[in-house]
Amino acid sequence: MKTHDRKETSAPDMLPDLARVIQIMARLRAPGGCPWDAAQTPESLLPNLLEESYEFIDSVKKGDVDEMREELGDLLLQVIFHAQLASERGDFDIGDVARELSDKLIRRHPHVFGDVEANNEQEALSSWLNAKSTEGSHTTSLVAIPASMPALLRARKVVEKAGKVGFEWTNVNDALKKLDEEVAELKQAIANGDSDQINDELGDVLFMTACVARYVRKCPELALQSTIGKFINRFSYIEKKLAEEGLTPEDVTLEKMDDYWDEAKELEKS
Secondary structure, rough: OOOOOOOOOOHHHHHHHHHHHHHHHHHHHOOOHHHHHHHHHHHHHHHHHHHHHHHHHHHHHHOHHHHHHHHHHHHHHHHHHHHHHHHHHHHHHHHHHHHHHHHHHOOOOOOHHOOOOOOHHHHHHHHHHHHHOOOOOOOOOOOOOOOOOOHHHHHHHHHHHOOOOOOOOHHHHHEEEEEEEEHHHHHHHHHHOOOHHHHHHHHHHHHHHHHHHHHHOOOOHHHHHHHHHHHHHHHHHHHHHHHOOOOHHHHHHHHHHHHHHHHHHHHHOO
16 A cells, blocks of 8 residues: 655645536536547446445555545546536536535534534434434435445345334344344245245345344445455465366365365464
8 A cells, every 4th residue: 555645735725626627527528528528427427426436435445545535536526527417407516516515514513513512423423313304305204215225235224214213123132033033934935945935035134134234333235245355355265276286166076165265264364
């Protein structure tokens, strides 16, 4: 990871740099600009927004400061790009976005900008939630949760929102018992060989896993991503060790691969 001296920059000093990138984006979209940029729509840019978000998450997990700065820039580009498209339609511009955000931050932090007292993280969160609940058409309806969210993340959001109105288990142990029940039902569905039932019960197991994640204050999406990363690293180790013997996974037994898998786990611990 690269290191560099951090330059302190005040908000007014940042304005020229922000104005410059906004002007560059407008130039790219203008006649005689970039044909690719000119052809984009809010819908066509959505894959880019998702990709840049996940790339920033990876940079945070790696702790690479330089990469984090670069990926945040790519995310900022997506915000500015979408605001530019909206400005061209006459809907809103980046100034409106910033203004609404500033107003929302002040409104939802009465413990900072008002007379509400919050002495710890939980009190601050309660203050924020109370302030949010007074806004306009605020609703606890689960249908307001975006359907396009990753499924595990959406599941956690659903149970979290339902829990805020009292629809929840008393503690994590109750949630774990329900998870055990769903696993048992999945096993029975597999034994029955019923494809539709297997699909339903598998969904129930995954949903309950997201419920448990909420009680232990973990993100199931990030937890699964971490496990996928471990699996890839360990399987890559298996392939590497077998290659040293002139072999491939197809050439050996599961037991031999398991031995190398265990080696990989031990190396992770050390």
